[in-house]
Amino acid sequence: MTNAISIFDTTLRDGTQGEGISLSAEDKIKIALKLDALGVHYIEGGNPGSNGKDIEFFQRAKSLGLRAKLTAFGSTRRKNSLAEQDSSLVRIIESGVPAATLVGKSWDFHVHTALQTTLEENLAMIYDSIGFLKRNGLEAMFDAEHFFDGFKNNPEYALSVLKNAHNAGADWLVLCDTNGGTLPGEIHDIVTRVRQEINAPIGIHTHNDCELAVANSLAAVQAGARQVQGTINGYGERCGNANLCSIIPTLQLKMNYNCVTDQQLQSLTGTARYVSEIANVNMPVGQAYVGNAAFAHKGGIHVSAIMKDSKTYEHIAPELVGNKQRILVSELAGQSNILSKAQELGLDVNANTEKTKDIMNHIKDLEHQGYQFEGADASLELLLREAYGETTELFKVESFKMLVDKTNGHMVSEAIVKISVDGQTVYTAAEGNGPVNALDNALRKALVQFYPEIENFHLSDYKVRVIDEKDATAAKVRVLVESSDFSSTWSTVGVSSNVIEASWEALVDSIRYALLGMSKIEVINESKERLGLVNH
Structure with missing residues (x-):
């Protein structure tokens, strides 16, 4: 038995069905490149005929030179029709992908209720559709939707669905726990039974409705599945899909399976955080392996x-x-x-x-x-470095003013900032959609002429917590600011009874920390050179 596991990533398709996640074609291109660098074997890009974004993505993806197999998604042909005349299947062929996944019903209840057709016609739909892909030279994966529920209700029919897809030429039979309600022991037993009945490569596709998607995927692998489908950070419909950021390292480091190279595995945390940033979804700090608090x-x-x-x-x-x-x-x-x-x-x-x-x-x-400080590592580092005399004053804040005006029903915030850099004083003003945004814009506007690197990072999260609720509007607040430059994130904190002052403290620390991350000598010399203080 081989110890190689094929990783099938569906972040760009199943992952985008998660609430609050919407990716543009450009977003999908960026994530596809990151997934390819991670070393996944299949990247499911979506349905090439379902919407304009997916059509654009598949067109542009042709020139990416991906090592992973770009995979299109679709469903079996409509009932009482021909595969060759099914527009969805034709668009898959026209997209030029080397592989495709077709979803079909394996639960008799769904055949009768959702498709409203006969069990025999469902089998014909699967056979014709898989055969159409194979005749056109594609690698074909059959996603047996609701397979475990179907098997528990009618094992003979669920198995006949798999055998039918296999006879049509399917390269992978992927067993789906679509409702996410199956337990690991059940997964193991049913996958074992399937492997006894059918001599074909088996994949597993689980959902997380019982918080068991990862455990169920691992149980399937232990029973003989050799392809695992999932998403980065577990994004997906309802409670999400199986989280590849937990599955890949567990398979590789705990169970001695080969998924990606050791070097690629070292990019896992960066990939998870990059995808989180592009998707504009905050990662849970306690996420296994890749979370900020994991270690x-x-x-x-x-x-x-x-x-x-x-x-x-x-x-x-x-x-x-x-x-x-x-x-x-x-x-x-x-x-x-x-x-x-x-x-x-x-x-x-x-x-x-x-x-x-x-x-x-x-x-x-x-x-x-x-x-x-446990949630504000950057502020803590600045505090320790200052205590041990290890910081350089890259800029000094002289003062700031905040103006808020409501005209014709619209709120306008304007910030005026005065700073000094190497003895040169700078006044600047900027507007924002709120006081904090205006302050952030004004500070960056003042500093960017000295430190162009500021344009490479941005504020990615902003939280306000009231500390003493009993003091009502006079209570102290704690502001936590998270900033990012796509390769790393850092957090800073500010506290005051004035939310603007607390926000300002956290913003200033965020920029100070980012600039401190550069070589101090390099920063100082570049600054002096821009001011004309360096002799060549």
Whole structure:
């Protein structure tokens, strides 16, 4: 039995059926290239005849040079018709793809209720449609919709559907848990039965309605399935599809199957976050393997242990999937947390334990005031670097003003910012669709002439939390800002009884941190050169 698993990604098709997800043709092109670099074997792009975006995507994808097989999606021919005359099937052929997936009914209840046809006609629809693809030279995958429900209700008919598709030439028989209600033990037993009955390559396509899509996919592989269909971050209809970001590393690192190369596996976290950014959907921080908190440690006992050996509280090395270990610092932190975080930043802390204690006390005092550094790594890094004299003042904020005006029923926000860079003072103003957006625009407008790199990153999330609800409108608020440059994300925090001031603090820290990420000498020299202060 081979240990190679074929990864079939349907983020661009099934994933887009998730609530709140809409991808343009350009978005789909960008994601397809990222998926191809990850090393998936099939990229399902959508239905080439269903809408203008998918038609444009398939046209443009021809020139991408993908190593993965670009796959089109469709359904079996209509009842009482001919496959050659089915417009959907014809458009699949005309799209020029090397492979296609056709979905067909395998649950007799669906045949009678949804298709309103006979069991015999459903079999003919499947046979004719698969045969049409094969006669036109395509690799054909048959998605047996509702297969596990169908098998439990009428196993003989469900198996006859698979045998019919296999006899028509289907290269893969994909068993679908379309309603997501089957349990892992049932999946394993039914896949085992299918393999006993039919000598054909088996795939698995699960949904997450019982939070079991990943477990069900793994159970199917253990029973002999050799293709796994899923989406990045588990996007999909209702509760989502099987999450490939959990399936791929589990198969490869825990179960000794080959899915992608080790180098490609290291791009998994970056791929997950990139797709999340393009889809404009925030990733859960606790998402397995690729989440921001997947390898985060907060308790002092935990941190003390992982400083000795990370295996004490990490099931794999985070670098294997392109993630990294994070030490969270909060009011629960011990000295180990501070030491570990400072050492991670390359700061020399061993010689000055009193300073470490002072910093720890300062952080706890700030958290008592309402700051939360476990969710704002960038602000914490700036604080530690300042404490150890490791920061360079790249710009200084002199002042800012905020104007809000309502004219003819429309709210207009305008921010005026005064900053200084290397002794040069800059005033600038900008409008925005709200006070925070106006401040962000004004600050960037003032700095971009000195640091053009600012255009490469942007604010990706903004959260406001009221700290003391009992104080009503006078309560303190905590603002968390997340920024991104497509390859990484960072978070900063601000606290004040004035939401504008708290937002400003978080915004300024976000930009300071991003610029700090560049070489300090490079930043300073480039800045001076732009100001004409460097002799050539």
